[in-house]
Amino acid sequence: MKPINDTFLRALKREQTEYTPLWLMRQAGRYLPEYNATRARLGSFMGLAQCPAAACEVTLQPVERFGLDAAILFSDILTVPDAMGLGLSFVAGEGPKFASPVQDEEAVSRLFVPDPADKLRYVTDAVVEIRRALNNQVPLIGFSGSPFTLACYMVEGGSSKDFSTIKKMMYTRPDLLHRILEVNAQAVTAYLNAQIEAGAQAVQIFDTWGGALSDRSFQEFSLKYMKQIVDGLIKEHDGEKVPSIVFTKGGGNWLEGMAASGADCVGVDWSVNLSKARQRVQDKVALQGNMDPMVLFADEETIRREARKVLDDFGPVGAGGHVFNLGHGISQFTNPDAVKILVDEVHSYSKQLHARDE
């Protein structure tokens, strides 16, 4: 069933829209007092992510407050390796930690594709609950980390500045890393398909760390597996096409390859010029992005001006498709009022642009 506001889905399919839709990566997050209140009630980040009712509550908060054009499932990319039994925990101020990092042949051989209906049931339950609560107002985006990005955490055992452990594996035991990535790709495919079957109307693959790779390694260790996932995704559900988005932070060198992945849309960060990016992908896919999240720390006039620059850079929509977003997740220190201004400017200014286009 089509949502009442299907602008986001139409932009992904490069169909005409009255204005440029927007959502913000990490839109349900710590910059919102109502999010912090819910999280405090639940006690921990994973407690929140694993409680469908609470995940539903925080998913809807930014949509209701700002009138965004899509909701995104509140969850974490590390739910998948957690379901593989690697023992995820979040240490305050240090980020995620895995009790059992995957660093040798034996650990790799123990990896398995978790059944989403079993260990990840809390995620699909949240999707069902969110869809019910959204009441078809706007579409719901499902998501996952990319196989390479998940592998970064699995091999390093947590966050890393230089990715020395996974890169050592990549350079000396590429066979081991390929086995991890193969399991991850199958796991992510099953996971995203379960989200789609539960009601996710579009999906995004977050390749947060693909940009740390060399040109050649990106194709072999990240893009290849994202492509494999996109190939395996359910393309239509409930009578509607389910579009997919691939986003590699720092992936500006590889837009052509990402556009050829089979995904409907490529997300880009702010280091990329949208006009040039559009030429490079030749409007074969929609583009999502790409305002610097730090613009939201500025005054109203600046936020409006910078938002217009992003829209102007994309230019007349024509045969292309544009979803406005930040180039990366919104900062926890953002003032929510800044987001209100951004939403207003993107909607009102793009309405003029789209009217001029016709």
Place this chain on the structure above:
Amino acid sequence: MKPINDTFLRALKREQTEYTPLWLMRQAGRYLPEYNATRARLGSFMGLAQCPAAACEVTLQPVERFGLDAAILFSDILTVPDAMGLGLSFVAGEGPKFASPVQDEEAVSRLFVPDPADKLRYVTDAVVEIRRALNNQVPLIGFSGSPFTLACYMVEGGSSKDFSTIKKMMYTRPDLLHRILEVNAQAVTAYLNAQIEAGAQAVQIFDTWGGALSDRSFQEFSLKYMKQIVDGLIKEHDGEKVPSIVFTKGGGNWLEGMAASGADCVGVDWSVNLSKARQRVQDKVALQGNMDPMVLFADEETIRREARKVLDDFGPVGAGGHVFNLGHGISQFTNPDAVKILVDEVHSYSKQLHARDE
């Protein structure tokens, strides 16, 4: 006077060489036991940088140990803001700190161009001493941070993950940031020219944080000022051309602009494919780079194979010029033996390639 081994200088000028020269960013550093011994003797990082005899000693260590094709002055990019009186200190485990960050109109108005003959005398003294000690075996590279990269530390007061303070200034008070950058550009020009007059035979501008900028901001707040510096550099000294290198980490989107900066060479990180980069800059400048420093954590066979890939990616030198380097500074956890292998492979393999070229 030409150094006995002038391969590096000739590659920068895109002249024929018998092999591809190499040096490594941060080659005099903590991965070398002899460096750690000298540093321990001097007590602190800045103590080491400010003692010309000790700076000379550590500058020569990697050149002697590995037979590299260039020495690079041992110093820090923050010597310039330190000479502006901002109170630099290094806190163990936290990186550099400035006691007086530059965050408002008043602080900006107090900035001045330090006279290199005064507060930065220890740097030019080190250059003189290093040239004497090198005894013309290989050329000496002088360097500085880019105006934007220096401003990042000056405004943030130290390292930053999101550059929120400087970006807020950039978006809301671009006039203030432009004044900082103008002072920095003049200071860096004077500083590099003083290094050249003291004996530096090539110079590199390190734009470590330019990659954090959006496309438009990069041109306006980083590239413009690097260009201004290159314009103001002494082009010939002691009867020899003094080539310049600009390096923006994460600058893969902007190679054409950097190639048009007037610099003789553009440094690139490992996310860039050298063959494509060469097409984009059309051999109008030499290229420097770009092996992933993490390759040095691998076994001998892998190091040799990856080094050959970089050389093969650049391809037959022809009208171009290639200086082999890492795509970023060498990690402090590198085994020095790995560097020995790298130097051997780059020299021997490129010798075959260059012979085939002729």
